[in-house]
Amino acid sequence: MSKVKIIGRLGNDPETITSQKSVFTVLNIAENRDVYSKESQSWEKKDPYWFSILCFGDLSEKASDLKKGENIEIDAYLKPIKRKLGEKTYTFINVVAKKLSAPTKKVALPANNNLPDFYSDEEIDFETAKQENQQ
Numbered sequence: 001m002s003k004v005k006i007i008g009r010l011g012n013d014p015e016t017i018t019s020q021k022s023v024f025t026v027l028n029i030a031e032n033r034d035v036y037s038k039e040s041q042s043w044e045k046k047d048p049y050w051f052s053i054l055c056f057g058d059l060s061e062k063a064s065d066l067k068k069g070e071n072i073e074i075d076a077y078l079k080p081i082k083r084k085l086g087e088k089t090y091t092f093i094n095v096v097a098k099k100l101s102a103p104t105k106k107v108a109l110p111a112n113n114n115l116p117d118f119y120s121d122e123e124i125d126f127e128t129a130k131q132e133n134q135q
Helices: 057-064 126-134
Strands: 003-010 015-018 023-031 035-037 042-044 049-056 071-085 088-101
Touching: 003 049, 023 057, 023 071, 049 057, 057 088
Parallel strands: 049 088
Antiparallel strands: 003 023, 003 071, 015 023, 023 049, 035 042, 071 088
16 A cells, blocks of 8 residues: 655645545645755745545544645545546546644754755755765
């Protein structure tokens, strides 16, 4: 089973849906993608990633109390679903919440700590970094 953690902000109020089989709540989460540019020495805004999260059972009730704009941290798993559209069958990936909570605060690291910047789009060569670390 795949595990994911998504930290972001609610893009709209939660939507509770009643189907023939169950009741669930859908959360639309925007994950900000600000990256630090070494060239301009400043943070640049990137388009956010959007996630639709499905919440079932007790989490559905908890999720339905949330409001647009709230920060949230979600532990979830990916669930593939096959659907037939016309003549073809497609696999869709649902993100299903296991836990909802307020996000923990990020700790700022001092500059020049020789750690890679995980908020940038820069590719990291882990093998080279590992070898440099062992010396």
